[in-house]
Amino acid sequence: MAVQNTHGEDMVVRSIRGVPVTEERRPFLNSGGKLQHAGTARANLAPSSESPQGTTSNNWAEKHSHQTVLQQHCDFFDRDHDGVIWPQDTFIGFHRLGFSIFLSWIAVLVIHGNFSYPTCSGWLPDPFFRVFIKNIHKDKHGSDTGTYDTEGRFIPQKFEDIFSKYAEGRNYLTIWDVSNVLKGQRCIADPIGWGGAFFEWLATYLMLWPEDGRMMKEDIRGIYDGSIFYSLAARRSRSL
Template identity: 35%
Template sequence: MVLHTPAPEPRTMLQKHLDYFDPDHDDVFSPYDTFVGFRDLAYPRWSAAIAALLVHLALSYKTLPKYKAAEQRFTLATFIASIPHRIWSYIPDPLLRIHLDNIGGIVHKSDPQMFNDQGEFDSQKFEKLFEMYSSAPNRDSLTRSDVMRIWRSQRSLGLFRYIGEGLKWLGRWYTVSPRSGSMTKDELRGCYDGSILYLLAEQRTGQVGSTKTASNHVAPADEMAPLLSSDVSE
């Protein structure tokens, strides 16, 4: 068990989406960190291991630190000296670490796309998702059937991305584990900004200190507070 606490502000929504898995807040986390994070959310060992591997296979190379040329006059000598650094920045990390500093340009290429190119959350597309697919009278929650309709609507993405989207929705549903049979707006938004992960980890592991998450994340405290008292399946 690891004590999960929010990272200091400012953070983009996409960084908050993954901050939970970086407990020491050094902006670099390994597959083991992610495995422990999923275990603290009550994932079985096998599914936590598979989820961690898939996340890092998808994001590790895309977030590699890229070579940045120093501000100096360009000469043949400086160019030759920079070649090893340029090459190194394209070699995959054998440890599959994810670098949060470079996550800003990595967006979920799904439709609807919830993050813009800067890694910020698109609230309008989030609301449109519920308007289009929610079967609730107030359009404020998603049932399992609604989630399946969202997934089926993404068949045009291609086989691998379509499967990837299905796995992401399965992960969100399993993480929240709504006993009511519906995932609310607050719960889904909490998955996107990461705030619900701290609350669920506290509920499922008895951690101390993660209750300050709601005030440090995008989701307002008055919206997230009911989640603390809701029943969550083990």
Template identity: 35%
Template structure:
């Protein structure tokens, strides 16, 4: 198999056995490793499983998911919904220019290096596609999870931190820091272990 795309690496965190199939239980366990101490994460686990394992069955893509709610990582490019940040191209590759555009156009920070929760809501509103009713919900859920995990005490998510979520490289670092007892607001997904 060729090199995995950024989107495949992002989803690959939730595939602990490396078989390129993500089951609902894999998603549940993966989310638990990112924040196992709060009530929100229990709700988040259910939300993640609902969005990523149930809702995608309504998209008319043949052989994308089975009736057992499996997600095949090799087909994940078909799961990019209409209302997204455009940081992934149609093949699942990370597009840095579009990622930078998120901050240049939607960040209210003077340095354009972070996003507040309101910046994110405005971005999703501005990027939503006409007649796409599910996409804004999926985008908001994804960004709320990232915001919940990564926002610092100032209520902002740093650009460098969010980038590690897009390419999947930050999940392992976040999980390691949570295992070592670090709490939300103290996590730095750019740390290497």
């Protein structure tokens, strides 16, 4: 399959019949779409084919232009916006999102037990297991989708590849699609990455808990930039 880019040059997406995985997992091809330069990482925007300007509701993109997309993902849990997430902040945040007390404590143990130390500025671990948002890019782990780069930026191509490769181009993921994502993105000898990816996708499914079993693409994008956390918390507080 071949298309022309904006400069009139042919771009070809090839597969190799003798290597079936290249046919099974075809990458996203932005043929004449609104999403330009999909392979270029965005520092503070999380665009998709459906939302090429990122999240515009409630003026999200402008209000958070000073943060990387990965920092935006963490913003909801930083209740006083001082750049530090305490274990109790994570507990309260997950509980506000509808998680039980038990699951909220599990989230605290997983997140602060694994992700606190890399964000510390010095060699010594933080005695309170806090997560420092200015260094959150150091928590990037393997066996993920690659949507965040190692600087905390958002790569639209990698986000779109999730749905192109594992959901046959659909705009939603089922639990079986997520299973394929986890298996397909798994790197060798990377137990921390395997565990991190499993925890993140499990939390995403439990958080969205779609009645029809379909996690919609734009909802997942909203988790990447953190914008959906505020709307989910507000919706659930009104239902109490």
